[in-house]
């Protein structure tokens with residue numbers, strides 16, 4: 001029995017649909033923000049679907065969670081305070097916790113039901129919430145950041161769903177301005193930035209907003225996630241001020257993390273070479289994004 005997880009009319013990837021074989025539906029529900037589905041797939045472990053869009057599978061979540069976290073955190077010497085916007089599954093928290101320099105981890109997730117469901121069905125992601133440095137704020141990140149003091153964070157990670165639905169306002173200029181204000185002078189932002197195969201217009205819009213808002217380096221990076229439409233997803237890395245951070249080579253290599261053996265053993269995707277490679281772009285992307 002297979003069920004089409006993606007529908008042909010999804011505006012994010014019109015005309016495309018992706019299927020995973022469903023062994024068993026584990027949870028179906030609706031929060032005030034989105035429909036939530038969890039099922040056991042035949043070959044990718046448990047799968048989390050929000051409004052019909054695959055958010056993560058147990059098999060390939062590492063590619064996304066590790067890259068969205070370590071690309072920014074390994075690009076600054078000693079991150080101490082970090083904010084996660086979205087990320088209710090806990091995977092980014094799990095990855096941040098590997099950085100012993102980090103002292104405080106704030107997370108602002110709008111949907112409590114996503115957090116509860118992931119605690120039940122994705123224990124190896126929601127383990128991130130157990131770290132004593134984590135402070136959970138359930139609510140709208142736009143309000144949260146408006147009330148955040150200036151210069152509070154070394155790094156902000158926007159682990160959002162797509163800009164259709166609850167995450168629409170997370171790609172607009174005012175939001176990026178509140179992020180820039182909340183960052184410390186040497187601070188960095190990393191946010192989910194769609195697919196180079198499907199969304200170069202959206203990426204161009206985000207890039208130009210970020211180049212106006214952040215005075216430092218702004219680069220696009222990408223990774224492979226087989227269960228995402230087009231098989232890739234990208235990230236926008238922005239430095240609040242220049243020229244200290246260039247992102248291209250990790251100044252805080254993951255291999256040097258204290259207790260590296262422990263931390264590295266659990267890491268399944270990210271390493272310092274993959275970090276460098278992530279910023280290398282295909283020719284059509286350089287052309288369309290205006291290679292910087």
Ligand SMILES: NCCCCCc1nc2ccccc2[nH]1
Pocket residue numbers: 053054055087159160161162192193194195198228229230232233
């Ligand atoms: N926090 C999960 C981030 C991914 C959300 C779902 C998703 N999957 C995608 C595939 C290609 C481009 C953008 C995408 N957005």
